[in-house]
Amino acid sequence: MRPLDLAELAAFEAVARHRSFRRASEERGVTASAVSHAVGNLEARIGIRLLNRTTRSVSLTDAGAMLHARLSPALGDIGSALDGLNQFRDTPFGKVRINAPSSIAPFVLGPVLGGLIAANPHLDLEIVATDQLVDIVAEGFDAGIRLGESLGAGMTAVKIGPRLRFAVVGSPDYFARRPMPRTPDDLGGHVCIQNLYPSGARYAWAFARGGRSVDFQPTGPLSTDNHELMVEAALAGLGLAYVWEDRAAAAIGDGRLVRCLETWCPPEDWLYLYYPTRKYISAGLRAVIQAMRI
Structure with a gap:
């Protein structure tokens, strides 16, 4: 068997997590066909079907579920190891994906973006603004922004400004x-x-x-x-x-x-930048937290 391709493994992990080729492609910044091709190549390399595909849904085979359970933490460890190289750079490097409500994103993020990007020129900041309630873990975000009253369990929250009303x-x-x-x-x-x-x-x-x-x-x-x-x-x-x-x-x-x-009309609850408590905090996300916390 030929050596496995890390990009193919990462593509499979994204599809398995989202149960969607489209969402996986959006997260990875490539086309859905490219993700499908990568997963197909992976299945051909190992000779085992990992995903069940229909025109409406994607599900894991038993083999795919087993691989995903072992692969996801391993890819996290690889990402953490690569992020550790930031200590040898002057500024953080890499992508940080943030989810924020579209109704308040301009007031919360607008004032800090200029200084954040100027201070971290190698940071690739991706902001997705929607008022839909988003599961940031399932959707592949590093962090989200919400009012404190709507924060879920298992999240670390950092108070940010401004306080809105x-x-x-x-x-x-x-x-x-x-x-x-x-x-x-x-x-x-x-x-x-x-x-x-x-x-x-x-x-x-x-x-x-x-x-x-x-x-x-x-x-x-x-x-x-x-x-x-x-x-x-x-x-x-x-x-x-x-x-x-x-x-x-x-x-x-x-x-x-x-x-x-x-x-x-009193001020609303404080806004928070939140992220999974157990998730490794990248240097890029730490830079975002430092720029936004009060």
Whole structure:
């Protein structure tokens, strides 16, 4: 048997972890056909089928499951060994994959990217922004960003800034037609843009002041999970929007939007950069942590 190719083994490990050639190819930065070819070559070399493939799914054979269980830690050890070479470089080297909610990524990552890249010119930073709830281990990310209230078990969390909060905003034209709400109880008489999770579920507008908490279920003709679209709809006078404060800051500053219920919108829980507790921390990820922690 010819010597095994490490790239083929790594391709198989990615497909086995994701149960998908497409996701494995995205993680590895190559085409799905290249990943398929690599796995096919590996199976031909060893003479054993490792994956069951259909047009809709990928699953492991018994042999594939056994190989993956042994291979995944071994590839981790190889990655750790290579990362150890960073002590002989001036700056970290290699790829770091970060997952962040798209609704807040610009406010959290934007301020630190310039300094981080300038200080670490050999760092290959890959940021995937989505409001879908992502399993960073299964999806091959080194770390993720979330509010503290939604962190899972088995994760190490590092507090990062800024601390965000929501704002309720409407256009001057809208408030020319309707009185400005003074308390959340007044929102029942207003047209509101409904907030959606990526799953399609609606979420309440949360308010708190003086020990009192209020969850208001908005009603209106428009529902979306996109905060930028919410701001645009509010600018068009379609109703009130409940968006991240920073998303509407420019329009509030120049008077195109008017803020209300500000004293009822306290800061949200802190944001955290989190990563698997048992995962080896690469020099690149340590550089990201150092740049973002507060």
